Amino acid sequence: xxxxxxxxxxxxxxxxxxxxxxxxxxxxxxxxxxxxxxxxxxxxxxxxxxxxxxxxxxxxxxxxxxxxxxxxxxxxxxxxxxxxxxxxxxxxxxxxxxxxxxxxxxxxxxxxxxxxxxxxxxxxxxxxxxxxxxxxxxxxxxxxxxxxxxxxxxxxxxxxxxxxxxxxxxxxxxxxxxxxxxxxxxxxxxxxxxxxxxxxxxxxxxxxxxxxxxxxxxx
Amino acid sequence: xxxxxxxxxxxxxxxxxxxxxxxxxxxxxxxxxxxxxxxxxxxxxxxxxxxxxxxxxxxxxxxxxxxxxxxxxxxxxxxxxxxxxxxxxxxxxxxxxxxxxxxxxxxxxxxxxxxxxxxxxxxxxxxxxxxxxxxxxxxxxxxxxxxxxxxxxxxxxxxxxxxxxxxxxxxxxxxxxxxxxxxxxxxxxxxxxxxxxxxxxxxxxxxxxxxxxxxxxxxxxxxxxxxxxxxxxxxxxxxxxxxxxxxxxxxxxxxxxxxxxxxxxxxxxxxxxxxxxxxxxxxxxxxxxxxxxxxxxxxxxxxxxxxxxxxxxxxxxxxxxxxxxxxxxxxxxxxxxxxxxxxxxxxxxxxxxxxxxxxxxxxxxxxxxxxxxxxx
Ligand SMILES: [Zn+2]
Numbered sequence: 001x002x003x004x005x006x007x008x009x010x011x012x013x014x015x016x017x018x019x020x021x022x023x024x025x026x027x028x029x030x031x032x033x034x035x036x037x038x039x040x041x042x043x044x045x046x047x048x049x050x051x052x053x054x055x056x057x058x059x060x061x062x063x064x065x066x067x068x069x070x071x072x073x074x075x076x077x078x079x080x081x082x083x084x085x086x087x088x089x090x091x092x093x094x095x096x097x098x099x100x101x102x103x104x105x106x107x108x109x110x111x112x113x114x115x116x117x118x119x120x121x122x123x124x125x126x127x128x129x130x131x132x133x134x135x136x137x138x139x140x141x142x143x144x145x146x147x148x149x150x151x152x153x154x155x156x157x158x159x160x161x162x163x164x165x166x167x168x169x170x171x172x173x174x175x176x177x178x179x180x181x182x183x184x185x186x187x188x189x190x191x192x193x194x195x196x197x198x199x200x201x202x203x204x205x206x207x208x209x210x211x212x213x214x215x216x217x218x219x
Numbered sequence: 220x221x222x223x224x225x226x227x228x229x230x231x232x233x234x235x236x237x238x239x240x241x242x243x244x245x246x247x248x249x250x251x252x253x254x255x256x257x258x259x260x261x262x263x264x265x266x267x268x269x270x271x272x273x274x275x276x277x278x279x280x281x282x283x284x285x286x287x288x289x290x291x292x293x294x295x296x297x298x299x300x301x302x303x304x305x306x307x308x309x310x311x312x313x314x315x316x317x318x319x320x321x322x323x324x325x326x327x328x329x330x331x332x333x334x335x336x337x338x339x340x341x342x343x344x345x346x347x348x349x350x351x352x353x354x355x356x357x358x359x360x361x362x363x364x365x366x367x368x369x370x371x372x373x374x375x376x377x378x379x380x381x382x383x384x385x386x387x388x389x390x391x392x393x394x395x396x397x398x399x400x401x402x403x404x405x406x407x408x409x410x411x412x413x414x415x416x417x418x419x420x421x422x423x424x425x426x427x428x429x430x431x432x433x434x435x436x437x438x439x440x441x442x443x444x445x446x447x448x449x450x451x452x453x454x455x456x457x458x459x460x461x462x463x464x465x466x467x468x469x470x471x472x473x474x475x476x477x478x479x480x481x482x483x484x485x486x487x488x489x490x491x492x493x494x495x496x497x498x499x500x501x502x503x504x505x506x507x508x509x510x511x512x513x514x515x516x517x518x519x520x521x522x523x524x525x526x527x528x529x530x531x532x533x534x535x536x537x538x539x540x541x542x543x544x545x546x547x548x549x550x551x552x553x554x555x556x557x558x559x560x561x562x563x564x565x566x567x568x569x570x571x572x573x574x575x576x577x578x579x580x581x582x583x584x585x586x587x588x589x590x591x592x593x594x595x
Contacts, residue, residue: 074318077315080280201274
């Protein structure tokens with residue numbers, strides 16, 4: 001087994017290669033505005049570091065969000081294209097699950113990432129491997145009662161620490177493809193299901209049907 | 220690289236606006252032109268909604284690549300290169316195509332060519348009429364652009380002579396169609412009504428045609444307002460709107476200015492032929508008037524078939540093939556999607572071959588295409 005994992009759903013652009021028992025190489029760069037530029041060179045670097053070629057990969061693992069759309073799509077279209085050319089499966093994972101896995105907690109907690117506009121993407125976990133709720137997008141202030149005191153990880157929890165009062169500052173803050181790949185390897189070994197490689201936007205596009213056209217004749 | 224058909228075999232990806240286009244060409248020969256459009260999803264918004272377009276590109280990308288390969292009957296491993304629109308266009312939409320093209324080129328081990336959308340609109344004519352004369356004079360008119368370009372070398376030297384200072388020509392069609400309540404997009408429906416109408420019924424203004432106005436620039440905003448006011452006055456007086464006559468007279472004003480300036484540009488620059496591209500090139504009156512005026516001026520007119528005039532992947536492939544044929548450097552793996560890529564940058568060459576370090580642009584102007592939305 002050789003898994004190439006990538007995730008662009010958070011400010012991190014992260015890529016990892018996993019052989020089924022361990023992570024061979026990983027790249028993590030945090031730059032919310034340059035996902036498009038950074039991803040392919042990172043793939044190239046990770047493969048070179050592990051001394052493998054892309055055509056040896058047996059499966060692609062991709063974080064499907066939720067995340068701000070523009071960056072999220074970079075990872076998804078890259079994964080889908082690799083999958084099509086290499087003719088290998090593309091395994092989707094909720095991006096929050098990767099962060100939860102990296103947190104390694106063995107007690108109930110929440111993962112929250114920054115959804116901008118004072119909102120967070122978040123979900124509840126029973127432990128590092130078990131998500132309890134569908135990922136949601138909410139105004140941080142609106143969920144204060146629900147999450148107060150609960151252990152919390154992720155950039156969203158760090159950003160709104162007055163809401164996520166149980167925030168674990170030690171992290172993880174952003175996504176790590178190594179964690180995502182390790183989780184995927186475990187799930188594959190256990191024969192568990194993955195998500196389709198389609199984006200979790202959780203929001204409708206900002207678009208308004210225009211009212212009737214504006215009259216231009218001066219009053 | 221060349222087989223019996225001759226020329227480099229290149230796949231081109233175009234996602235600068237609402238069409239997901241994947242084309243395959245071999246030199247000047249069109250092998251496939253697969254397009255998935257999200258235009259229906261935008262219709263109720265009266266214009267292209269960037270986020271809706273980007274989502275549709277992601278959905279359509281891989282299936283459209285597959286469709287193009289099947290249509291062309293070629294194996295991906297036989298390609299000589301992958302070309303992609305690097306800009307100008309909607310930032311989020313471009314990014315889907317650029318990311319896909321990089322992954323595709325990387326996985327196949329082929330060179331990547333990030334190319335300019337406007338130069339591609341010109342180069343597509345090679346698929347219809349063979350090698351472009353050098354220099355080529357081009358009039359590009361669509362919902363996103365209205366430009367007069369002089370191209371001594373389509374792969375490395377494209378010079379902007381003029382462009383619109385406000386609305387693009389196609390945008391004016393969309394807006395007038397809205398005033399007339401004819402739906403979106405406006406170009407085809409206005410063209411249809413205009414055929415039944417009298418182009419001389421109403422004398423609408425011709426923008427930027429005064430003696431002191433810029434010779435090659437366009438303006439359609441004043442025209443749009445004049446037409447809207449004329450219609451509103453009729454409505455206020457309780458009269459019926461003569462839709463056919465308004466359509467014909469409005470269209471006549473647009474087409475008159477476009478062709479007049481294009482012919483003038485040819486004469487001034489000693490160019491004996493003109494190519495017209497972009498979605499508005501499908502307009503029947505533009506084609507007819509351009510034919511007549513070019514003939515009168517001894518200019519050869521080249522207009523590709525309508526499907527090649529609108530945004531498509533074949534045009535990107537056509538320019539990519541020319542890049543390969545002329546040994547232009549490939550792009551790096553960190554190629555950016557650049558919503559305001561100037562037309563003078565016909566392609567985005569890498570700095571030290573693929574895998575090299577960053578490539579950054581210093582320009583900061585905003586291109587007409589990169590406006591967030593096509594309605595105001
Ligand atoms: Zn175009």
